[in-house]
Amino acid sequence: MKFRHIFVAAAFLLLPACASLKTGSQTSAAGVPSAYALHDVYAELVAREGRQVLQVELTDDEQARQLAGAGGNRPTYVLFDDALENGTIEVSIAAELNGKSGPDARGFAGLMFHHAATDGSYEAVYLRMTNGTLNDPGPPAPRNVRAIQYIAHPDFHFPVSRELFPGKYESAAPVKAGATHKLRLDINGSRLSAFVDGQLVLSFDDLKLANRNGGFGLWIGDGTRAYFSDLKVIRR
Secondary structure (H helix, E strand, O other): OOOOEEEEOOOEEEEOOOOOOOOOOOEOOOOOEOOEEEEOEEEEEEEEOOEEEEEEEEOHHHHHHHHHHHOOOOOOEEEEEEEEOOEEEEEEEEEEEOOOOOOOOOOEEEEEEEEOOOOOOEEEEEEEHHHOOOOOOOOOOOHHHOOEEEEEEOOEOHHHHHHHOOOOOEEOOOOOOOOOEEEEEEEEOOEEEEEEOOEEEEEEOOOOOOOOOEEEEEEEOOOEEEEEEEEEEEEO
16 A cells, blocks of 8 residues: 655655655655654554554543633644645545534544744644534534634634634535545635535635745544544645
8 A cells, every 4th residue: 555745846746655744754654744743632543444544632631621611623733744835735534523522522623734833823624524514414504514614723713703704714515424535725825725525615815824834734623533644745
C-alpha cells in the first residue's frame, strides 16, 4: 500500500511512502506525518477497515473540561511540523461519537491551518458527521444545513458567525457518521473553498488569517473519535 504527499512550488513533486512533509519528518503507515505535536488530544495508529489510520480523541482532562462547560471549538488538534500559506490540504476522515460527551456531540473532525505559535491562533474547517445528509434517518432542521463549519480561533467561532452571518460559514454536506470522507481545502489568499468527496460544499472570500504562513494539522471536537489518513499538501 502506497501513500504520497504532493507539493507544488514551480512544478509538482511526487513523494513516495515514508517521504517527508518537511526535511526530517517521516510519514506513518497511515499516510500522515509522524512528526507532530498534540494539543489536548491523544493520537495513535490503529487498524481500521483493513488499513492503518491515525485515531485521535480528546484527552480525558480536556473531555472533562468540555463536559464541565468550557465550551466547544477549543484548541484541540494534532499540529504537524510544517507550515502552509496558500495551497491545498486534503485528508481522508471518518468520525464517530465515542460516548464520552453530552447530547450536543456531532462527530466533529477536520483540518486546521494558519496556526501561529506566538498566540495560538488558527483557522479550521471541520465536519459535523451526524449532521450530514447521508445519515439515515437524516438530521432534523436546522442541523441538516450545518454539517461543515469554518472557524477562526480564538474569536470567531460558530456562535459568532451564526449570529452575525447566518449560513455563510456553514452549510450542508454529504457525510455520514462512521463513514470515510475526503475533505479538501483550497486556500488562495483570502478565499477558501471546501470540498467533500470532490463536491464543493463551502466557499467564501474573507479568511480571517489570510496570507499567513502558519502551521496546519488535524482538528477534533467534543465527544469524537476520529480517524485520519492519506494527507496531501499542495503549496502554491
